[in-house]
Amino acid sequence: MTTQLAPIVIFAFNRPNHLAELLKSLSQNKEFAESELYIYVDGPRDSSGLKLVQETREVAKSFLGVxxxxxxxxxxxxxxxSSLKTGVTEVLSKSDKIIVxxxxxxxxxxxxxYMNAGLTKYQTEPKVASIxxxxxxxxxxxxxxxxxxxADCLGWATxxxxxxxxxxxxxVLLNRIENLGQIQDFNLDGSHSYYSALQGEAKKGFHSWAIYWHASMFSEGRLTLFPGTSLVEYAGADGSGTHVVENSEFWKTEISTExxxxxxxxxxxxxxxxxQLIAYYYRIFPKLPLLGRIFRRIKFEFKRQFKLI
Structure with a gap:
């Protein structure tokens, strides 16, 4: 029996070259020809941004013409x-799964x-939040x-x-995590500031859809499947994005041929x-004093050597 492929949904704005590169890479997947494709292009913030948005639309149109x-x-x-939240909800009103x-x-x-195989394998496992x-x-x-x-947000499916x-x-999410006594776990032992990001949402209003996604799945005890080696390259750390500043070292990763x-x-x-993720965050964004980071490293190596993890 042939497995039904999940629809692919792409969210774009004002970076035509980035969209073209993504579409080119997707088209090299043999499953792509049989996959339903949606592209959402957000509107310009003002008249000065209209040209790039129009160019992005043309990239989408030319690809979708084929x-x-x-x-x-x-x-x-x-x-x-808001574009992603509404778009994902719209597509999932017609499908039971999605790749974003x-x-x-x-x-x-x-x-x-990989994404379709993971979606098929864990579809009936409610503890699995996403791929x-x-x-x-x-x-x-x-x-x-x-x-x-x-959960996470760089090439995902659910x-x-x-x-x-x-x-x-x-x-509600803040209270749920507090009541579970899991603020430290949520922040990956202090290596990340997820809790502060959620507090920022409570004070300033909706800004980042991803923190709601992660916090909801975390507080429900759900898990996300990650590949051992990345199947996605992040190309947005070039200063062109809205929410991510340039930091090529942070996003650098080995790309899988598996x-x-x-x-x-x-x-x-x-x-x-x-x-490994905690150690990675501390290496890229060292927040603990040097002795604290050394202690964490020794603890990790001890547990690994004696097969405690």
């Missing part, structure tokens, strides 16, 4: 958060195979796909019921993966 699918051109500027990409990503030629295509450049790469708690379980009220994966049968967070 692959006649769905193009949604926003008349008003919704911003990425933003225009500043480049994917490998096995990306769609993720990007993985950070860990010091000690993990060979096979692994689970981490929560199911309708998981998306519908998101809570879009930051105060086409066959051993997916975990046990649905549980990988302690090795979690420790």
């Amino acid at each position: 692959k006649a699918k769905h193009l949604v051109m926003r008349e008003q500027n919704l911003g990425l958060g 990409l933003e225009d500043d990503l480049i994917v490998t030629n096995s990306f769609l195979k 993720h295509g990007y993985c950070f450049g860990f010091d000690q790469p993990i060979k096979d796909p692994f689970f981490l708690r929560g 199911w309708k019921d998981r998306w519908e379980s998101i809570n879009w009220d930051p105060r 086409t066959n994966w051993v997916f975990p049968e046990v649905i549980a967070e990988s302690e090795v993966g979690r420790e």
